Amino acid sequence: MAVPSVSGSWRRKVTGLLRPVFAVAGLGMLALLVRKAGPQELGGVLLAAAPWLPWVALLELGRQGMDALATRASYGARAEHVPLKVLARAQLIGTAVSSMAPAGRAAAEATKAALLSPHMGGATATAAAATSQAASLAAGGLISFPCAAASFLLTGWSAFTLAMLGHGVVLVVASTGLRACMRARKPCAWLARRSQRWAHHTEQFRVTACHGTLLPWGPVLAFLGSRTLQVAQYAVLTHAVGIDTSLVQALFSQGLYLCALAVGSLVPGQLGVSDGAFALAAGVLDTTTARAMSVALLSHLVQLVFVAAGALTPLVWRVRPAPRPASPSPVYR
Numbered sequence: 001m002a003v004p005s006v007s008g009s010w011r012r013k014v015t016g017l018l019r020p021v022f023a024v025a026g027l028g029m030l031a032l033l034v035r036k037a038g039p040q041e042l043g044g045v046l047l048a049a050a051p052w053l054p055w056v057a058l059l060e061l062g063r064q065g066m067d068a069l070a071t072r073a074s075y076g077a078r079a080e081h082v083p084l085k086v087l088a089r090a091q092l093i094g095t096a097v098s099s100m101a102p103a104g105r106a107a108a109e110a111t112k113a114a115l116l117s118p119h120m121g122g123a124t125a126t127a128a129a130a131t132s133q134a135a136s137l138a139a140g141g142l143i144s145f146p147c148a149a150a151s152f153l154l155t156g157w158s159a160f161t162l163a164m165l166g167h168g169v170v171l172v173v174a175s176t177g178l179r180a181c182m183r184a185r186k187p188c189a190w191l192a193r194r195s196q197r198w199a200h201h202t203e204q205f206r207v208t209a210c211h212g213t214l215l216p217w218g219p220v221l222a223f224l225g226s227r228t229l230q231v232a233q234y235a236v237l238t239h240a241v242g243i244d245t246s247l248v249q250a251l252f253s254q255g256l257y258l259c260a261l262a263v264g265s266l267v268p269g270q271l272g273v274s275d276g277a278f279a280l281a282a283g284v285l286d287t288t289t290a291r292a293m294s295v296a297l298l299s300h301l302v303q304l305v306f307v308a309a310g311a312l313t314p315l316v317w318r319v320r321p322a323p324r325p326a327s328p329s330p331v332y333r
Contacts, residue, residue, distance in 0.1 A: 027271060029271075029273070029275075029276060033275050033276055033279055033293060034293075036279075036289065037279065037288075037289045037290040037293050038290055041288070041290040042290045042293065042294060042297075045241050045242065045290050045291055045294045046294055046297060046298065048240075048241075048242070049237070049240035049241045049242075049294060049298055051240075052236055052237070052239070052240035053240075053298065053301065053302060055236050056233050056236050056237060056240075056298065056299075056302050057302050057305065059229050059230075059232055059233045059236065060233065060302055060303075060306060062229050063226045063229045063230060063233075064091055064092075064095060064306070066222050066223070066225040066226035066229065067091060067095075067222070067223070067226050068087055068088060068091040069222040069225075070132060070135060070136070070218075070219040070220075070222035070223045070226070071087065071090070071091065071109075071112055071116075071128075071132050071219075072087060073216070073218035073219045073222055074128040074129070074131040074132040074135065074216065074218075074219045075116075075120065075124075075125075075128045076128075078119075078120045078124060081119045081120055082116055082119045082120070083119075085319070086115070086116065086119070086319055087116070089115070089313055089317055089319060090111070090112045090115040090116055091112070092306075092309055092310040092313045092317075093111060093112075093115065093310050093313050093314060094108035094109070094111050094112045094115075094310070095108065095306050095307065095309075095310040096306075096307045096308075096309075096310025096311045096313075097111045097310070099303055099306075099307045099310075100307065105133060105136055106133055109129040109130070109132050109133045109136075110129060112129060112132075113125040113126050113128065113129035116128075127182065130178065130182055131179070131182070131216050131219060132219055133178065134175045134176075134178045134179045134182075134215075134216065135175070135215075135216050135219035135220045135222075135223050136219075136223050137171045137172075137174050137175035137178065138171065138172055138175035138176075138215055138220045138223075139220050139223030139224045139226070139227055140167075140171045140223075140227065140258055141167070141168045141169070141170070141171030141172035141173075141174075141175060142168070142172065142220075142224060143168075143224060143227040143228075143231075143254065143258070144164050144165070144167045144168030144171065144255060144258055145165070145168045146251055147164045147168075147251045147252065147254050147255025147258065148161055148164035148165040148168060148255060149251075150247075150248040150249070150250075150251035150252045150255065151164050151252050151255055151284075153248050154248060154249070154252055154284050155284055160252070160255070160256070160259075160281065160284065163259045164255040164256075164258070164259060167255075167258060167259055167262055175215065176214060176215065179214050179215065179216070180214065227254070230254055230257075231250050231251060231254045232250070233299070233302075234250045234253035234254050234257070234295065234299075235247070235249075235250035237253075237295045237298050237299060238250065238253055238285070238295055240298065241287075241291045241292075241294040241295055241298070242287070242291055243285055243286070243287045243291060243292075243295075244286065249285060252281075252284065252285070253278075253285070253295060256274075256277050256278060256281055257274055257277075257296075257299070259277065260273045260274040260276075260277040261274070263277075271300065274296040274299070274300075275293050275296040275297060275300075277296070278292040278293055278295050278296045279292055279293045
């Protein structure tokens with residue numbers, strides 16, 4: 001058991017070193033983009049768009065609610081054992097982790113599982129977290145197809161269209177594959193052999209994962225609702241910066257963000273990556289580089305508010321530790 005420990009320690013050290021490197025690289029790219037777009041023009045656009053930010057923040061609050069609903073749906077019948085305030089607290093903390101950690105969504109689901117496991121047991125919470133991750137992948141893939149259709153209407157069979165289409169296919173396949181692995185005996189048996197700590201949890205994990213369909217439609221639909229609200233956010237943001245907005249352009253902006261999210265998953269908050277993607281697509285949006293970049297910058301600003309709230313949550317919002325359930329049962333339906 002010493003080798004896995006050393007290997008895990010090595011991976012943590014590499015991740016710890018890469019995180020600040022990618023953060024600095026993202027900030028450097030952002031500085032170059034701001035210089036190219038023109039700081040004065042960019043500042044004017046941002047100031048003019050500022051009155052629209054409360055509406056974007058309100059839509060983001062709705063997104064957080066839908067993401068929390070997806071997490072709750074992933075727990076199935078055992079969700080009733082999780083108090084709503086505990087779920088809300090876990091969602092806020094998970095949001096901060098999702099925005100700042102590498103592979104943010106997976107890290108956020110692991111964080112929420114750790115916070116909610118006292119209410120249902122580690123194996124059940126881990127299975128629900130993996131189910132939620134699979135549902136998030138599926139929702140991101142499914143929303144990518146209308147985004148690719150919008151890109152086709154604007155650009156034809158361009159690199160943007162192919163990237164969004166490929167992104168959708170990869171995410172749906174990855175979601176299905178993850179759920180299939182969760183339900184298969186061999187991967188669970190392999191994990192049990194590799195980790196003595198998890199040996200007595202793996203069967204409970206697998207049985208929990210086997211409840212319900214291969215794609216967990218309850219969580220998937222909740223995450224799709226979240227992505228739909230994000231499309232509305234981009235509609236507001238593009239309008240706020242002075243772009244003649246339509247549903248097609250809002251969907252294109254959403255697809256652009258999702259592709260940037262995939263490419264810049266190791267960059268905290270995708271700083272510099274999503275900004276570069278929007279700057280690159282300024283011609284497609286029929287606007288200036290400064291206005292296109294402003295969409296990403298305003299999105300970062302709203303994101304920063306929720307990251308700060310999530311980071312402060314453990315300090316200002318404490319909950320009583322819950323007794324661990326004696327016998328967590330497989331519950332996902």
